[in-house]
Amino acid sequence: MARNSIEAHEETARWEVQLRKGVLEFAILLTLRGGEHYGFELVTSLTSKARINVPEGTIYPLLLRLAKDGLIKSEMRDGEGGAPRKYYTLTPRGVVLLEAMIPRWKQLSTSVEGLLAGEEND
Amino acid sequence: MARNSIEAHEETARWEVQLRKGVLEFAILLTLRGGEHYGFELVTSLTSKARINVPEGTIYPLLLRLAKDGLIKSEMRDGEGGAPRKYYTLTPRGVVLLEAMIPRWKQLSTSVEGLLAGEEND
DNA sequence: CTTAGGAACCTTGCATGGCAAGGAACTCGA
DNA sequence: TCGAGTTCCTTGCCATGCAAGGTTCCTAAG
Numbered sequence: 215m216a217r218n219s220i221e222a223h224e225e226t227a228r229w230e231v232q233l234r235k236g237v238l239e240f241a242i243l244l245t246l247r248g249g250e251h252y253g254f255e256l257v258t259s260l261t262s263k264a265r266i267n268v269p270e271g272t273i274y275p276l277l278l279r280l281a282k283d284g285l286i287k288s289e290m291r292d293g294e295g296g297a298p299r300k301y302y303t304l305t306p307r308g309v310v311l312l313e314a315m316i317p318r319w320k321q322l323s324t325s326v327e328g329l330l331a332g333e334e335n336d
Numbered sequence: 337m338a339r340n341s342i343e344a345h346e347e348t349a350r351w352e353v354q355l356r357k358g359v360l361e362f363a364i365l366l367t368l369r370g371g372e373h374y375g376f377e378l379v380t381s382l383t384s385k386a387r388i389n390v391p392e393g394t395i396y397p398l399l400l401r402l403a404k405d406g407l408i409k410s411e412m413r414d415g416e417g418g419a420p421r422k423y424y425t426l427t428p429r430g431v432v433l434l435e436a437m438i439p440r441w442k443q444l445s446t447s448v449e450g451l452l453a454g455e456e457n458d
Numbered sequence: 459c460t461t462a463g464g465a466a467c468c469t470t471g472c473a474t475g476g477c478a479a480g481g482a483a484c485t486c487g488a
Numbered sequence: 489t490c491g492a493g494t495t496c497c498t499t500g501c502c503a504t505g506c507a508a509g510g511t512t513c514c515t516a517a518g
Contacts, residue, residue, distance in 0.1 A: 225405070226436050231505060232475070233358030233444065236351055238505080244451040254466050264447040271506045274468055279504090283347070296465035297513045314348050316452065322355065323445055325386040329366040330438065353476060354504070360476080376495050393477045396497055401475085418494035419484045461518080468511075474504090482497080488490085 234266070238276060240319060241266055243304065243312045246286060252299035253277055277302060285311055356388070360398060362441060363388055365426065365434045368408060374421035375399055399424060407433055 241260060245251060251259065253273060260268045280286045285308035292298045304312070363382060367373060373381065375396060382390045402408045407430035415421040426434070 225433055226440055228474080229358055229361060229437065230440060230444075231358075231473095232361070233441075235357045235475090235504060236353075236355030237444065237448065239351060239354075241448060241451055244448070248454055252466080253468095264451060265443060266447055269506055270467080271469090271508075272504085274466095275504085275506090278468085292513095296515085297467065297511095299466065311347055315351065318348055318352060319355075319448065319452075321387060322352075322359065323448075325388055326359065326363060326366070326441065326445075329363055329386060330441075332370055350503080357475060357504090374495080375497095391477055392496080393479075393498090394475085397475080397477090400497085414484095415494085417485055419482095419496065421495065459518100462516085463514100465514080466512085469509085471508095472506090476503090477501090479500095480498085482495100484494080484496105486491100486493090488492105 234272075238266070238268065238272065239280070240312075240315055242273075242276065242280070243285065243308060243315070246302055246304045246308070247312060250301045250303045252301050254299070256302075280308070284308075352389075356394075360388070360390065360394065361402070362434075362437055364395075364398065364402070365407065365430060365437070368424055368426045368430070369434060372423045372425045374415070374423045376421070378424075402430070406430075 241264060242256060245256060245259065245264075254270075256277075257268050257270055257273055260266045277286070277288075281288055281302070284305055286302045287305050288300045288302050290298055290300050363386060364378060367378060367381065376392075378399075379390050379392055379395055382388045399408070399410075403410055403424070406427055408424045409427050410422045410424050412420055412422050
């Protein structure tokens with residue numbers, strides 16, 4: 215009886231992985247807009263606060279890519295106990311790109327909302 | 337001077353491709369919820385109405401996958417002139433999955449809105 | 459000193475899926 | 489017959505999430 219919902223859950227899991235592509239990059243840049251963060255902090259912050267699941271194997275390569283693309287920059291500093299931390303901040307280029315992403319996201323989000331509402335006009 | 341915005345546009349283009357992953361599947365299922373559609377019609381409908389760019393090379397493999405997964409089913413019928421059309425409709429499984437996707441989408445959308453608004457609480 | 463464990467970072471290899479490009483089959487009008 | 493429009497499909501490449509495993513540093517217990 216609960217069969218359908220279990221299967222559905224497995225399939226939505228695969229779907230959500232795909233849905234995160236692009237969203238994650240956006241979410242990280244948005245988070246950094248609020249000030250510097252280090253990698254591990256982004257993992258816990260996005261997972262607990264924004265309810266966006268972000269394993270370490272995802273975020274570190276992504277941060278490296280964003281840094282290589284010149285959108286963010288990092289600075290290594292010691293934290294309190296544990297290994298030293300790599301603090302990331304947005305670069306001016308990162309700010310520009312983020313500003314360009316925002317209307318794109320809003321448009322996509324609005325389009326999906328329209329489909330959700332079942333609009334039939336064109 | 338316009339350098340930054342041009343580069344930003346190129347990069348957002350790549351980003352948007354990734355962003356569509358997952359969203360497209362959702363958008364197609366949502367569209368089919370409103371009744372049967374054939375493939376080419378989905379291309380033009382999503383592109384013009386929902387402003388979600390969907391090239392043919394994207395949609396046909398996607399429709400085949402959705403059909404293989406049993407979420408949609410197709411029926412070949414002649415249209416008016418031109419090649420015969422393949423009309424797609426949701427299966428009961430597709431409806432179930434779609435219903436499961438909706439809250440997930442809303443949660444993700446809400447999370448991103450929260451980041452956009454610059455929330456700092458946790 | 460040694461061991462344990464946690465914090466923080468990174469790498470490898472695989473699977474998924476968008477999409478540009480090319481092509482095929484059908485219809486209809488010139 | 490020939491082109492053009494409609495509709496569908498396939499191939500091959502590329503970007504990227506992520507599970508699994510590893511490294512380094514620090515602190516605390518034994």
